[in-house]
Structure formats: structure tokens, C-alpha cells
Amino acid sequence: MLAAFFFMKYNDTYIPGFKLFDNNLTDHAGLLYGIIVVFCYYFGKYYGEEWELNREYKYIDATISGLNKSSDAHFKWLVNVLYYVSKKHDHASDITSCNAHERCEFGIWLQQKLNEDRDDKSYLQDIYHKHVGIHEKCRELLAVLTFNEASADAFEAFASALLAFNQxxxxxKTHLLQRRTSFDTLTGLPLRRTLDESFEKTSEKFAKEGLxxxxxxxxxxxKINDNYGHLxxxxxxxxxxxxxxxxTRKCEPVYRYGGEEFIILLHxxxxxxxxxxAERIRLLVANTEIAAGDxxxxxxxxxxxxxxxxxxxxxxxxxxxxxxxxxxxxxxRNRCVYVNRYSDMYNIAV
Ligand SMILES: Nc1nc2c(ncn2[C@@H]2O[C@H](COP(=O)(O)OP(=O)(O)OP(=O)(O)O)[C@@H](O)[C@H]2O)c(=O)[nH]1
Structure with missing residues (x-):
């Protein structure tokens, strides 16, 4: 990055468009450009992709992006259907074969998603059936078109299948986006609302074994804000x-409960x-140096x-x-205090 900066500064021809200016101006513009690039690089390092977000948050983002990409592919598939109708080429297994729904790009993505162990699988199963429906209705339409017997019914059935799939x-997507708003944008952790909504179920499932x-x-x-700034x-x-x-383990969710308060449900x-x-976590945090800017x-x-x-x-x-x-x-401070159901308290810090 720094090498690129110096290259830009000393070789003004490198920056497109800057040759319009005189040498002095080019030199300053190059310098400014370099500063911006270096700043963006380091800013991006702190605020951008190098930060690992919460696993669920990352999963939602990746699913939305995969869903968008593969549903775009289905629009392309529709164009291929038109092309097939006009040219009748041979390589159309994602249109004509009876397992075409497994061969098209969307179908391949969907199958991968269905193989994951998720509690929102019912949405994907619904999509699966609607997707099979499109391919079936498309084949039926193509069959009647072959014999020039296409009826309005066949077109309508195909249109309804497309609509149901889209719905x-x-x-x-609405479900995923709603889930996404349950996460804190700063830390990527689930927010207090998620704890409120899921606690009863979690407690029912794990309290007996020890939660x-x-x-x-x-x-x-x-003091950290005051001494080093809010960022x-x-x-x-x-x-x-x-x-x-x-x-913590995957089964032990961490929540951002409020400003600088967090909750962990430990098994x-x-x-x-x-x-x-609790003590292991406390000591680890206390012994960690957090690199924040300088x-x-x-x-x-x-x-x-x-x-x-x-x-x-x-x-x-x-x-x-x-x-x-x-x-x-x-x-x-810097300690964990245990409290039992009778309000007896024990300082468990060493
Ligand atoms: N940078 C930053 N600060 C936050 C955020 N949320 C809350 N805070 C700050 O956290 C600070 C909490 O301060 P206090 O409640 O006085 O507690 P404290 O200074 O941690 O002191 P003790 O809890 O008594 O040890 C406040 O200055 C809030 O502005 C946030 O999202 N970002």
C-alpha cells in the first residue's frame, strides 16, 4: 500500500486524468490521492472486512447474498427458456429434464442450504416445493408448445408457479431481514430483544442440565471514551x-444487553x-491487550x-x-459475583 502511495506521488502519469494539470498541481493531487488511499486502507482495516462479525449475523448476510444471486440466476434461466423455445438446442437439461430443478443454479444453491441444520428450514422447504412447481409447469408448457397446442391455461399455470415461487x-427474505434487525450493528451480537424472545425456549431446553x-x-x-474517544x-x-x-461454545449465546453490558448463557x-x-473468561479479558488504532x-x-x-x-x-x-x-470491580436463588452472594474472583 505504501509502495503504491509513493509510486503515485512520484509518477504523476500513473493517475488517470491528472495529466491535464500542470506538474505542481499534479504532484499535490497525487499526494492527496495517496493520503486518501492510505487513510481508506487503514480505516477499512479497523471498520471493514477484517473484523469478524458474529457467526449468526454473518450467516444471514451470506444467505441473503446467496439468495439474491441465485434468484437472479432464475431470471436468466427464464431467458434460456425463451431461447430454447426459439432454437430448440440440445443442452437444456436445466429446462427439459425431470430433475431440472436440481440442475439449475438456484436448485444447486437451495440444495446446499437445505443440507444445513437450521431452525428456519420450513421457509427453504416451502421455496423448494415452489421451485419444483416452476420447473414442472415449464415442462408442461413446453410440451404443449411442441404440438402447437398451447392453451391459455398452460401459460397461466406457469405464471402462477412463478408467482408462488417469488412469494x-x-x-x-423478510424473515432473514427481520432476524438481522435483532443484531447489534456495532458488535454483530444479538440484542436484548432476542434474549427476551428466545429465553423461555432456551430455559425449557437446558435449565434441567444446568444453565x-x-x-x-x-x-x-x-474513562476509555473520555481518554481515547468514542470511536x-x-x-x-x-x-x-x-x-x-x-x-464460549456455539450453544452459549452472547448478547449485547446494553451500552457496555453483555450477557452470556453458560452451560x-x-x-x-x-x-x-466465568473466571476463565474474566481473566482472559483482563489479560488481553486490545489494539485500537495507535x-x-x-x-x-x-x-x-x-x-x-x-x-x-x-x-x-x-x-x-x-x-x-x-x-x-x-x-x-474486576470480579465475578455469584448469587443463589436466596440472594446469598459469593465473590468467586481470586
Ligand atoms: N464508545 C461507546 N460508548 C458507549 C456505548 N454505549 C455506552 N457507552 C458508554 O459507556 C459508558 C458507561 O459509563 P458508566 O455507566 O458511567 O460506567 P463505567 O464508566 O463503565 O463505570 P463502572 O460501570 O461503574 O465501572 C458511558 O460513557 C456511555 O456513553 C457505545 O456503543 N460506544
């Missing part, structure tokens, strides 16, 4: 979000196991930990964890 795509809620809050985060504060939040996800078969997990920043957090008992409301659990968190804040 099933729209339904899935714990860890509510953590960065210590003196205001650096944002970088710290992102870095912490990534670290928390990296340090542990005993209090001791839960203490050990700064290397260390943070700590204070957390409240409590068990999720069967049939307990999220509100009650959060109330308990919050009390433990504030106890931790008032007794020195």
Missing part, C-alpha cells in the same frame, strides 16, 4: 464481543463448573452470575444477576 422467496446467566459490565468504560470505545466493544464469542453442570468458566488498551469487567432455575422468569434472573454485578462494582 416464497419474499417470505424468506447459568452471566451479566457482565466493562469497568470504567466511560476507540467502539473498537473496544467490538473486540470484547469477538473475544466473548471466541471463548455448566454445577456451580463450581460455572464459576470456573493504542493498546486493557480492560476488565465485573459480572453477576446466577443459575437459571426451571420455570423462572428472565426478569427475576436478571434482577438477581444485576444485584450481584452491582455488589461486585461496589467491592472493587
Amino acid at each position: 416464497s422467496l419474499t417470505l424468506y 447459568y446467566l452471566l451479566l457482565l459490565d466493562i469497568d470504567h468504560f466511560k 476507540t470505545g467502539d473498537l473496544v466493544l467490538r473486540a470484547l464481543a469477538i473475544q466473548l464469542e471466541d471463548e 455448566a453442570s454445577s456451580d463450581e463448573d460455572a464459576f470456573a468458566i 493504542h493498546s488498551i486493557k480492560i476488565t469487567f465485573t459480572a453477576g452470575l446466577t443459575q437459571v432455575h426451571e420455570n423462572e422468569s428472565l426478569h427475576r434472573i436478571l434482577e438477581r444477576a444485576d444485584k450481584a454485578l452491582y455488589h461486585g462494582k461496589h467491592t472493587g
Whole structure:
């Protein structure tokens, strides 16, 4: 990148259009251009693709992009159908064969999606049936066209199949976009609303085996904003979000609960196991240097930990964890405090 910068500065012919100016102006324009390019590169590094977003957030983005690309391919397929009708070429297995729906580009993408283990599979199954419908109705139409017997019914059936397919795509896209708004744009983590909506199900499924809620809050985060600026504060939040996800299992969701507060639902078969997990995460975060621009920043957090008992409301659990968190804040910070259902508190930090 720097080499490109110097090349641009010293070789004005390299920049298209700049030859219109005199040498001095070209030199300054080249310098300015170089500065912009270098700035964009480093800005992009911090805010762009080099940041790993939350796994679910990334999955949604990739699915929407795949869906758009492969449904565009189906428009192209329609043009191929017209071409086939006019020329009757041989290479049209994605139009004429009875498993054409598996051969077209959309069908190949869809099959890959259906092989994934997802809880929103019903949308994809609906799309699958509608997609099979298009190919079937298209073949039926082509068959009657061959004998010059095309009726309005055959065209209508094909049009209805196309419409139904489109509707099933729209339904899935709307679902994905709605899911996307449940994620925080800064950290990519699911937001509090997602926790509210999914908690009952999660608790029903895992509370018996041992489920714990860890509510953590960065210590003196205001000072980070004050000392390094809000953008650096944002970088710290992102870095912490990534670290928390990296340090937890896929079945243990991490939520951005509020400004500098995060929640993790931990799976542990005993209090001791839960203490050990919470402490491991706390120590890892406290010992990590976060690279934020020119700064290397260390943070700590204070957390409240409590068990999720069967049939307990999220509100009650959060109330308990919050009390433990504030106890931790008032007794020195950089610690995890456990609270049981009778409100007894234990400082589990060493
Ligand atoms: N950069 C940045 N700052 C945020 C964001 N959300 C909340 N904050 C800041 O987080 C800070 C929280 O400050 P306080 O509630 O006073 O808590 P604290 O300074 O962390 O102190 P303790 O919690 O008592 O250890 C405030 O300055 C908020 O502006 C965000 O998205 N980005």
C-alpha cells in the first residue's frame, strides 16, 4: 500500500486524468490521492472486512447474498427458456429434464442450504416445493408448445408457479431481514430483544442440565471514551464481543444487553463448573491487550452470575444477576459475583 502511495506521488502519469494539470498541481493531487488511499486502507482495516462479525449475523448476510444471486440466476434461466423455445438446442437439461430443478443454479444453491441444520428450514422447504412447481409447469408448457397446442391455461399455470415461487422467496427474505434487525450493528451480537424472545425456549431446553446467566459490565468504560474517544470505545466493544464469542461454545449465546453490558448463557453442570468458566473468561479479558488504532488498551469487567432455575422468569434472573454485578462494582470491580436463588452472594474472583 505504501509502495503504491509513493509510486503515485512520484509518477504523476500513473493517475488517470491528472495529466491535464500542470506538474505542481499534479504532484499535490497525487499526494492527496495517496493520503486518501492510505487513510481508506487503514480505516477499512479497523471498520471493514477484517473484523469478524458474529457467526449468526454473518450467516444471514451470506444467505441473503446467496439468495439474491441465485434468484437472479432464475431470471436468466427464464431467458434460456425463451431461447430454447426459439432454437430448440440440445443442452437444456436445466429446462427439459425431470430433475431440472436440481440442475439449475438456484436448485444447486437451495440444495446446499437445505443440507444445513437450521431452525428456519420450513421457509427453504416451502421455496423448494415452489421451485419444483416452476420447473414442472415449464415442462408442461413446453410440451404443449411442441404440438402447437398451447392453451391459455398452460401459460397461466406457469405464471402462477412463478408467482408462488417469488412469494416464497419474499417470505424468506423478510424473515432473514427481520432476524438481522435483532443484531447489534456495532458488535454483530444479538440484542436484548432476542434474549427476551428466545429465553423461555432456551430455559425449557437446558435449565434441567444446568444453565447459568452471566451479566457482565466493562469497568470504567466511560474513562476509555473520555481518554481515547468514542470511536476507540467502539473498537473496544467490538473486540470484547469477538473475544466473548471466541471463548464460549456455539450453544452459549452472547448478547449485547446494553451500552457496555453483555450477557452470556453458560452451560455448566454445577456451580463450581460455572464459576470456573466465568473466571476463565474474566481473566482472559483482563489479560488481553486490545489494539485500537495507535493504542493498546486493557480492560476488565465485573459480572453477576446466577443459575437459571426451571420455570423462572428472565426478569427475576436478571434482577438477581444485576444485584450481584452491582455488589461486585461496589467491592472493587474486576470480579465475578455469584448469587443463589436466596440472594446469598459469593465473590468467586481470586
Ligand atoms: N464508545 C461507546 N460508548 C458507549 C456505548 N454505549 C455506552 N457507552 C458508554 O459507556 C459508558 C458507561 O459509563 P458508566 O455507566 O458511567 O460506567 P463505567 O464508566 O463503565 O463505570 P463502572 O460501570 O461503574 O465501572 C458511558 O460513557 C456511555 O456513553 C457505545 O456503543 N460506544
